[in-house]
Amino acid sequence: MSKGLFITFEGPDGSGKTTQIQELKKYLEKSGFNAIITREPGGTPIGEKIRQIILDKNNQEMDYVTEALLYAASRAQHVSQVIKPALEQGRMVICDRFMDSSIVYQGYGRKLGDSVRIMNEIAVRDCLPDVTFLLKLNPGIGKARIEEGEQDRLELEKMEYHNEVYRGYIELSKQYPERIICIDAGRSIEEIRIEICKHMDSLLVSNSKR
Numbered sequence: 001m002s003k004g005l006f007i008t009f010e011g012p013d014g015s016g017k018t019t020q021i022q023e024l025k026k027y028l029e030k031s032g033f034n035a036i037i038t039r040e041p042g043g044t045p046i047g048e049k050i051r052q053i054i055l056d057k058n059n060q061e062m063d064y065v066t067e068a069l070l071y072a073a074s075r076a077q078h079v080s081q082v083i084k085p086a087l088e089q090g091r092m093v094i095c096d097r098f099m100d101s102s103i104v105y106q107g108y109g110r111k112l113g114d115s116v117r118i119m120n121e122i123a124v125r126d127c128l129p130d131v132t133f134l135l136k137l138n139p140g141i142g143k144a145r146i147e148e149g150e151q152d153r154l155e156l157e158k159m160e161y162h163n164e165v166y167r168g169y170i171e172l173s174k175q176y177p178e179r180i181i182c183i184d185a186g187r188s189i190e191e192i193r194i195e196i197c198k199h200m201d202s203l204l205v206s207n208s209k210r
């Protein structure tokens with residue numbers, strides 16, 4: 001049996017990842033694949049507990065290194081308990097945020113730099129995404145979209161932080177042009193969905209030849 005594909009979605013808060021992830025799952029299932037959706041931080045019982053600690057608005061005193069290590073810890077559990085086993089069973093894994101989020105939110109946003117990549121390499125071992133859809137949306141627009149609902153500790157950060165995160169995403173996409181597919185998220189849900197499905201089709205063809 002061939003290994004499943006590991007697909008991640010990235011982008012600023014409010015870029016519409018959740019909707020597109022659900023659309024992609026439907027598309028993959030219609031094409032005959034078994035697909036699961038999972039998310040970070042979280043995705044496992046231990047990871048969901050870590051998520052509550054990280055996103056709690058009362059934890060204002062959290063040190064940035066603590067924050068980065070908690071994300072990495074949640075990810076290590078997620079990889080070993082959910083992602084790797086599913087891929088080995090030949091399933092498609094669609095993950096809402098992964099290691100790139102830590103590199104941009106903690107590495108760029110919190111200015112922890114390359115140490116974030118190093119701690120995450122320990123967490124994920126060799127389990128890296130086959131493809132990453134980066135939903136590009138001006139962080140100001142994304143922030144305005146989420147301001148209508150209740151915001152968590154990270155979402156409450158200042159605009160300057162979100163701009164730095166976005167800059168990180170752009171740099172990462174230049175560093176890994178083969179893996180990271182940039183999608184203009186300022187368009188309609190349907191236009192974005194069609195573009196993602198087109199990319200997915202060509203990936204499925206090359207995966208079937210692996």
Ligand code: TYD
Nearest residue numbers: 013014040041071097098101102105154155
């Ligand atoms: P989440 O509540 O899932 O929001 P969204 O729907 O925008 O993805 O994400 C939680 C927050 O955690 C979000 O602001 C991004 C941030 N985050 C990091 O800072 N580092 C990470 O490694 C991950 C996975 C998320």
